[in-house]
Amino acid sequence: MYKELIDRLERENILTRDEYLTLIKNRSKITEYAAKRALETRRKYYGNKVYIRGLIEISSYCRNNCYYCGIRADNKNAERYRLSAVDILDCAAEGYRLGFRTIVLQGGEDGFYDSAFISAIIKLLKHRYPDIAITLSLGEMSFNDYKRMKKAGADRYLLRHETCDRAHYGKLHPAEMSFDNRQRCIADLKALGYQTGVGFMVGSPFQTEENLADELIYLKELQPEMVGIGPFISHRDTPFSKYESGSAELTVFMLSLIRLTLPRVLLPATTALATVDPFGREKGLKAGANVVMPNLSPVDVREKYMLYDNKACTGEEAAQCLNCLKQRVKNAGFEITTDRGDYNNEI
Ligand code: 5AD
Ligand code: FES
Numbered sequence: 001m002y003k004e005l006i007d008r009l010e011r012e013n014i015l016t017r018d019e020y021l022t023l024i025k026n027r028s029k030i031t032e033y034a035a036k037r038a039l040e041t042r043r044k045y046y047g048n049k050v051y052i053r054g055l056i057e058i059s060s061y062c063r064n065n066c067y068y069c070g071i072r073a074d075n076k077n078a079e080r081y082r083l084s085a086v087d088i089l090d091c092a093a094e095g096y097r098l099g100f101r102t103i104v105l106q107g108g109e110d111g112f113y114d115s116a117f118i119s120a121i122i123k124l125l126k127h128r129y130p131d132i133a134i135t136l137s138l139g140e141m142s143f144n145d146y147k148r149m150k151k152a153g154a155d156r157y158l159l160r161h162e163t164c165d166r167a168h169y170g171k172l173h174p175a176e177m178s179f180d181n182r183q184r185c186i187a188d189l190k191a192l193g194y195q196t197g198v199g200f201m202v203g204s205p206f207q208t209e210e211n212l213a214d215e216l217i218y219l220k221e222l223q224p225e226m227v228g229i230g231p232f233i234s235h236r237d238t239p240f241s242k243y244e245s246g247s248a249e250l251t252v253f254m255l256s257l258i259r260l261t262l263p264r265v266l267l268p269a270t271t272a273l274a275t276v277d278p279f280g281r282e283k284g285l286k287a288g289a290n291v292v293m294p295n296l297s298p299v300d301v302r303e304k305y306m307l308y309d310n311k312a313c314t315g316e317e318a319a320q321c322l323n324c325l326k327q328r329v330k331n332a333g334f335e336i337t338t339d340r341g342d343y344n345n346e347i
Helices: 002-012 017-025 031-046 085-098 117-129 143-152 166-171 177-193 210-223 247-260 271-276 280-286 318-333
Strands: 049-054 056-058 102-107 133-138 157-158 196-204 224-229 333-338
Touching: 002 017, 002 031, 002 247, 017 210, 017 318, 031 177, 031 247, 049 318, 056 085, 085 102, 085 210, 085 318, 102 117, 102 157, 117 133, 117 143, 143 177, 157 224, 166 177, 177 196, 196 210, 196 247, 210 224, 210 271, 210 280, 224 271, 247 280, 247 318, 271 280
Parallel strands: 049 333, 056 102, 102 133, 133 157, 157 196, 196 224
Antiparallel strands: none
16 A cells, blocks of 8 residues: 555656645555656666765854754854855865865855855856856845845855744744745745755654655755755754664655656755765665765865764865765665756756
């Protein structure tokens, strides 16, 4: 019966919320089959290619206080840094040299870096490297800020919605943070023509299996070009320090369901997944993921961008990490490509 549900999901790319829930509740019986079908689906659209995105963590300052996050404003133990424009350009140059054709600028919501500064960086990068895609992941901003950066040449934006359930959102964030504003941002990004990425943590505190079924319905309706999911991992200096981390097993199963629901989606095997399971990345790729995002940030700041404890790959130079990843991806039966890796609209 579970097999039939997966087969129908593969054919029609949609199930009812109750059917998704049935699969999630009974996942232990169907995980392998779901991964097999998800792998076949990704092969149809993307072959065995794995896209790489070079991640530059430009600032660990953040005005927000999400209960789960290690760089929340109230964490006095977090060491803060902000890369200079020169640092950012140097990291990007190294990334380009190594073959990256997507550069991701990610950071906390640092008021210091406004859309004018980011736009200037985007223009410089696009002028130097016309063949790269620029992805931003800088949190919530106004429509006009998003518009300015799009005009400057940004291609994509990652803004995880964190949870599609308003009440659950309220339990993960302080009252100053608004579910509606986050949804407004996502709608603005889509309207402005960004390839848009959303996502959520798996196993975050108070998350239910029903929430996860709702996430799949939410994603189906939104049709984002990218989806980033990873297990919640507790961080010692946050209000959620005592909560258990999410599991690799459930994250991997959710990756399969997402691939089967959004066949062409760009879906990373995240660092968080690699952190909870030493073979997390490989397991993610074998279950439908098709993107990896190695870190290009300078090694001396890596330890300071700690969203959660024990983050993987913080000690490696970009070049080392890329080589390690290439080998791992190859061993898992895939191949890293340096294509820009835009959303495949053609097939
Ligand atoms: N565990 C896992 N993921 C986290 N994020 C933030 N804190 C944690 C944590 N403790 C994720 C959030 C955010 C993204 C940048 O990192 O989903 O959107
Ligand atoms: Fe980064 Fe292995 S993947 S060091």
